[in-house]
Amino acid sequence: MDFVETDEHRDLRAAVASVSAPYGGDYYVDHARRGAECTELWHALGDAGYVGVSVPEAYGGGGGGLVELALVCEETAAAGAPMLLLLVTHAISAAVIAEYGTEEQRKEWLPGLASGRDKVVFAITEPGAGSNTHQLATNARREGDEWVIRGEKYYISGVDEAEALLLVARTGTDARGKAQLSLFLVPTDADGLQKVPLPVDVLLPEKQFTLRFDDVRVPASALVGDENQGFRQVFHGLNPERITGAALCVGIARYALAKATRYANDREVWGRPIGTHQGVSHPLAKAKIETELAALMTQKAAWLHDRGLPAGEASNMAKYAAAEAALAACDAAMQTHGGNGVSQEFGLLPYWGLARLLRIAPVNREMVLNFVAQTTLGLPRSY
């Protein structure tokens, strides 16, 4: 066993951190407040090959794996600029297209995803089916050379920034009444696709949308992978989404703890730094421990996934632990800052909001606990 990071990974961390540093927290928070996309940083990371780090080399990517993509997610977040869309554009869409797409689909989408100039976002959640994917109602039916899509998705991130969606739709129903799913690449400017902004009170640079598909027609070539195999194929992207989500949380926690530590060392209220008081230092120490534990599990999950080993359990555990650690770190950092903890100047609340969101999405804490209870511990299923 070896817990020492390779030189390449250390160098990758340092390089991503140095690209992100000139942007950092002030840049991110300003964009989050205005709901403006962080294009400059995304492009800077893309130009150096970090956005496309996990895209296969044959299509212009770095040829790395999830370990590397997770490092990029962690380091940008640790610099104060979490890039939430990487969880869908690269952890899911690029990976699914690379694995199941046709050669034409790969040639069309992967080079743009590799350079960071194109985005393909991911649409699965529906008003009537969030945690329970078996209930998805948006359906696609075959008509001659086309698929005709009807239904509604919501909370879909980054549609305004993206060229296309990787859409999960129902193409059949099995004997037990469960949805048979298929994946489609749908251009975001398709006729009949209505995009309605869905405002959230979490400050984010990325916008969310309700999508209405009113007989949206796509060619037969828009199907990704095999018809009715969408469930299995989506799963290829869901562990990576959890792992990169966990990495993002580890980065947020590091950022919040770094800010809090600086403040606790500088701020004096009773003639010595407030970090002297254990009421201040212990929550920070506890959050630090939780962050390091989450980081270890995140790396393990990414490592398992890259080796083609079962990574579901580790991915779920990492996602759970990292979201909790990020929340604890943001909360402790805000408490450390006193009134400044909620000020715009210190800009901590946007990170708390993002961490809070990541306890719910991309998979909520309770579904993770269900997985561990049922799959790991072998307890009876609750649903």
Added chain:
Amino acid sequence: MNIVVLIKQVPDTWSERKLSDGDKTLDRASSDAVLDEINERAVEEALKIKEAGDAEVTILTAGPDRATDAIRKALSMGADKAVHVNDEAIHGSDAIATAKVLAKAIGTVGDVDLVLAGNEATDGRSGAMAGMLGELLGWPSLTHANELTVENGTAKAKRETDEGTSDLEASLPAVVSVGEKINEPRYPSFKGIMAAKKKPVTTLGIADLGLDASEVGLAGSLVQVDSFAPRPPKSGGQKVEDEGDGGAKIAEYLVGQKLI
């Protein structure tokens, strides 16, 4: 064209930098070590020449084991190979002894056309290496270049000073030291990082360079640090009393500090 870039690993300017109490040399263990930023600019300049035409870029450093991190960074930016002079005997060398080592090491790279260095290292700050190397190699040295063009066997450099701009020109081979304003160094790309480990690095000791331990290190140095004192804590600074001429006085102060 055959280009050698001299790089130095230095204590990160953000971390606390100390000299060791014993032999009064740099306490390298006490701080994070990084590739000196001015050397990233020297590497960048070499890579620009390589990309504009045809050149092989060799990184050269004299430093301890962990200088391999700095070498890897330069290689990940796109340099082709490296020479690492790593010998305990070099510890404590002054500028002249360092220049001797580097001159010999440059000799191992073959017919070199151009040596690029930083104008001044952020730790030693003697700002002497390019001049000394020119002297030892018998080559012209163009120092403090804020612009460089290399074509048809000549190097042309622009140097800005407080008084004005100098245009310098020399035939190759030459030594050029670069200034802060010469370029913005690139970030290593992911592919560059993955490729760096596979690039050849030759490690040499002073014996490989035909040098004797008495010619380098503390023993072979003319200059030794005798004593040192930490910088005194910041004092109150200079107060300007405003008697209606406060603005002018502040401007005067800033001019005096060469800030405006």
